[in-house]
Amino acid sequence: MKFLLDSLLLLPLLLICWLEALVKLFIPKKRKSVTGEIVLVTGAGHGIGKLTAYEFAKLKCKLVLWDINKHGIEETAAECRKLGAQAHAFVVDCSNREEVYSSAKKVKADVGDVSILVNNAGVVYTSDLFATQDPQIQKTFEVNILAHFWTTKAFLPVMMKNNHGHIVTVASAAxxxxxxxxxxxxxxxxxxxxxxxxxxxxxxxxxxPGIKTTCLCPNFINTGFIRNPSTSLGPSLEPEEVVSKLMKGILTEQKMIFVPSSIHFLMMLERILPERFLAILKQKINIKFDAVIGYKVKE
Known part of the structure; x- marks a missing residue:
């Protein structure tokens, strides 16, 4: 009862916060300068990581590029140098904790202290539970989330000391x-x-408060990882569109970025709509892509 009464007393503050948020929608937020910052991008050898590196290069940042693909990472680094930025390429398997830690030490010694970390590396397997092999499940978690712990633990201490930095998490609408x-x-x-x-x-x-965080949550992106995706929400996103939204979000210190913005609306609906209606809505959205189905009905 006491908690309920205390919550009711916060209603005036809630109205003020709503009004403040509404006003901010119509006031363009100033973009911060990142010139001279040391930016590390994982999975920078292709797709979103490659394009994000290019955008930071245009802003005159010093680039540290990690990827397991040597050819891809060297290609990205070369293009960043053409754009006028310093770029350092490292072949790193982000699923390997010790390799992440040893590579981080080399970055600190050879390049300097990273102040913007973009955790972008990711893998995806399009299959049902039965067709997804155990090593694939393990690799998915090692790359898509555990690597975030290792890279952040490696580079966050200096950010904490300086009370300055930015941690970017490339997640998904999924x-x-x-x-x-x-x-x-x-x-x-x-x-x-x-x-x-x-x-x-x-x-x-x-x-x-000087260390900012941003999370990117896009819908299907046309990068070739998922084959023949389709949904009634619209066509697959082009990587350039997603990276444009990501860069704007980083430079304006936005905490959560949904691409398209309708994903945010769907997420809120999922929390308030009846389960039966949600099931019908998901059928209407009609998400499809090529997938391996391992489950077989016994006859």
């Missing part, structure tokens, strides 16, 4: 809304969203 035949992927991305939210609260509790 970290909020589940999709059949992406069981391991959805589970890992739910964990990534939870990592972002918990880290944000922990930094606040530790009195480090």
């Amino acid at each position: 970290g909020h809304i589940t999709v059949p035949f992406l069981l391991a992927y959805c589970s890992s991305k739910f964990a990534a969203v939870g990592f972002h939210r918990a880290l944000t609260d922990e930094l606040a509790a530790l009195g480090r």
